[in-house]
Amino acid sequence: MNARVPTSALNAPEALEQVSQAWDRDIVHRLEDYIRIPAKSPMFDTEWANAGYLETVVRNTAQWIEAQKVPGLTLEVVRLPGRTPVLFFEVAASGSTSAQTVLMYGHLDKQPEFSGWRNDLGPWTPKYEDGKLYGRGGADDGYAAYAAIAALQAIKTQSVGHPRIVGLIETCEESGSYDLLHYIDTLKPRLGDVGLVVCLDSGAGNYDQLWLTNSLRGMASGVLKVEILTEGIHSGDASGLVPSSFRIMRQVLDRLEDSATGRLLPASFHCEVPAERLQQAKATAVILGEELFKRFPWAHYDCGGATTFALPTTSDPLEALLKRTWQPTLSVTGADGFPELKNAGNVLRPYTAFKLSLRLPPMVEAATAVQELKALLEDNAPYQAKVTFEGLSSATGWNAPDTASWFEAALNEASLAQFGAPCGHIGQGGTIPLMNMLSKGFPKAQMMVCGVLGPKSNAHGPNEFLHVPYAKKLTAAVAQVISRFP
Secondary structure, X not given: OOOOOOEOOOOHHHHHHHHHHHHHHHHHHHHHHHHOOXXXXXXXXXXXXXXXXXXXXXXXXXXXXXXXXXXXXXXXXXXXXXXXXXXXXXXXXXXXXXXXXXXEEEEOOEOOOOOOOXXXXXXXXXXXXXXXXXXXXXXXXXXXXXHHHHHHHHHHHOOEOEOEEEEEXXXXXXXXXXXXXXXXXXXXXXXXXXXXXXXXXXXXXXXXOOEEEEEEOEXXXXXXXEEOOOOOEEHHHHEOOEOOHHHHHHHHHHOOEOOOOOOEOOHHHXXXXXXXXXXXXXXXXXXXXXXXXXXXXXXXXEEOOEEEXXXXXXXXXXXXXXXXXXXXXXXXXXXXXXXXXXHOOOEEOOEEEEEEEEEEXXXXXXXXXXXXXXXXXXXXXXXXXXXXXXXXXEXXXXXXXXXXXXXXXXXXXXXXXXXXXXXXXEEEOOOOHHHHHHHHHOOOOEEEEOOOEOOOOOOOOOOOEEEHHHHHHHHHHHHHHHHOOO
């Protein structure tokens, strides 16, 4: 039998039909198995190497990829000493004269369990309900490797010409990807001249169209600790004379944040929003409107027969978009030094420790911000208390490069074909450290940063879910955009 001659265009309906069958027949079940494995990122499981969970999800994913028998695909699990493993796959160009490479990215490590899951759900107990697959890591970001291979298989099935394609699936992303740079250095000769990056680890403004991420905030996290005593003492004996470590903590944080507005005070933590991003945010604000606020699970209570909901920091959609994508923000994500309420006696605690998560605008250098943050918090401590800030991880954000005409056309074509609506552009408040690394390494590459984390999908929190119907269309859209690589 003669081999099929490579064609120049992907049949969009056929691609969607093929990837949908793959999701229904196999991928959902594979992700259910993946969710059951508590493959927490190294920051949250310091014994990850001994636990073996990261190794298990890498091995399971590699076995599945090999079983798909994508024509021309080679696969390797790469392991550097003392570092989390990565999956690397490669498919040679077919029917393409391009010397450039398409790089597909995802990760398999997970956030920790968190509390507040629905009674019938849990982080490690998958449940498929109404098109949503619940469980930790399915949407962030276990689906990525499976979607990438399904997209490649759709291209191969239709014998569409394509450039050389490589895949990089890491297991350290939720810890700041501190191992990834070492792998990029090791694998750089094999990556080639990257002309397009497909990063399947981002969000969506809604489930009605393809969304391209145009910016990512940076991140700096660490532990701020205030010590005033060497041991706890009776509050009746000491309070008023011995200052509370919690009150000192509040004073120290007041140097960083205006508690009335949430605005971070250091000017160097802010940057100007580029004109193109502002115009795109205005367009997105019109598309999403009140959905920007409705996507969050606001606390509510009954007040005089009416339900009262907690309020956001703004009711203006444009301002809401900019606040969560281009403004620095402080969150306290953990605390130590506090007994459980049931065990909390009348004791003045010796110390208070907070885990801080600082989100930085896309164009603020994270390493510089961490240095300034440490000096700001530690210097001239009130009451000469022992105040220390220990940085845990940091990553500079990312602002997308100028969009090439072919890329913009391909995105809109794919979104219209798979969703019936043009591609939307949206900044994300989260961080993907790889994107800044790749933009520096491949400054001319186009960046297709997209994902399934739409409204209420709640990555990192309770009841995380993967919206499977959206994932199917996204998979087909990715295949379509790759097929349009010039």
